Ligand SMILES: O=C(O)CCC(=O)C(=O)O
C-alpha cells in the first residue's frame with residue numbers, strides 16, 4: 112500500500128534558498144516565473160509583467176469580482192467584468208450558476224462520510240498515479256505542501272486531507288453515475304468551458320482543536336499544529352479551478368501590493384481562479400494569482416472554533432497529452448518582443464511540455480519525493 116509522506120528534507124538542507132521575507136511581503140504571482148517551485152525562485156522580477164493597480168482590483172466595489180453566470184451569455188457588462196476578472200485579478204466568484212445547493216450539500220455529505228472513516232479505510236485508497244489518468248486516491252494531513260514560496264517557517268505541510276478523483280478525459284465519465292452532482296456539473300459547465308479533462312478533489316481541513324489556544328490542532332493525529340495557515344500560499348498548476356468553499360471561509364488572495372484579501376463565503380457560489388498553465392498559454396494575459404487558506408477566525412465567522420472545513424475544487428485542463436505553449440494573444444506582451452513571462456530568459460514558447468508533464472511535475476513537488484510514484 113503506497114503510503115503518502117510529506118518530505119521535508121529539502122527544508123533542512125542548508126543549500127536550499129534562504130527563507131523569504133515575512134508576510135505580507137509576498138510578491139504577487141505575476142512577479143514569479145511560471146512553473147517555479149521553492150528551489151528555483153527568481154531573484155528578479157520579469158520586466159514584461161505589469162501589476163494591476165489596486166484600484167483595478169475588482170469592480171462594483173468588490174475586491175473579488177462576483178460574476179452572474181445567468182447573465183454571461185447576454186450581458187456585455189457581465190462579459191467585460193469577467194474579462195477584467197481573469198486578466199487583472201485572476202479570481203472571481205460565480206453566482207446564479209446551474210449547480211443547486213442540494214447537489215453541493217450532497218457532495219459535502221459524501222466528503223464528510225468518506226473523511227469520517229477510520230484511517231485504515233482511507234489509506235486503503237491511497238493516492239496513486241496512473242499514466243494518462245492523473246492522480247487518484249486519498250492523501251493524509253500534511254501530505255501536500257502548497258507553501259510554494261516557503262513563507263512559513265517550520266511548515267509541516269497543509270493540514271488538509273484530500274481525495275483526488277483523477278484526471279478524466281471524458282467529462283461524462285468523471286465518477287460513478289450515482290454521483291449526480293459531478294454529472295450535472297459537467298453538463299452545466301461543459302457548454303461554457305470546452306476542457307476535455309477535469310479533476311474533482313474533495314478536501315477536508317482538519318480543524319479539531321487540541322487546546323492550541325484557538326489555533327488549529329490535529330488532536331486526532333497526535334500532532335499539535337499551531338500554524339494559522341491551513342493551506343500554504345501557492346498558484347494553481349493547471350488552467351482554471353472552480354472551487355466551492357464552505358461557510359467556514361478562510362480562502363485569501365494576494366493582491367498586487369502583497370496584502371491578503373479575503374474571498375468571502377457566498378452561499379452556493381463557486382470561486383473560480385486562473386492557474387499557471389492558462390497564464391502561460393495566454394502569454395501572460397490571464398493572471399494566475401497567489402492564494403492560501405487560513406484557519407478561520409472565530410470572531411469573523413461566528414462559527415464554533417473546531418468546525419472543520421470542507422472544500423470541493425474542480426481543476427479544469429486540456430487532455431493530458433496536449434502540448435502546451437504560449438500563444439501570441441497578449442496585446443501587451445506579444446511574443447517575440449520580450450514576451451517571456453519567466454525570468455530565465457527562456458522564451459515561453461520553448462517550454463513546450465504536455466499538460467500531463469506540467470501537472471505531474473508540480474504535483475510531485477507539492478507532495479515531496481517519498482510517495483513512490485513514477
Ligand atoms: O480549499 C481551498 O479553499 C483552496 C484549495 C486550493 O487552493 C487548492 O487546492 O489549490
Ligand SMILES: [Fe+2]
Nearest residue numbers: 345346347402
Ligand atoms: Fe489553489
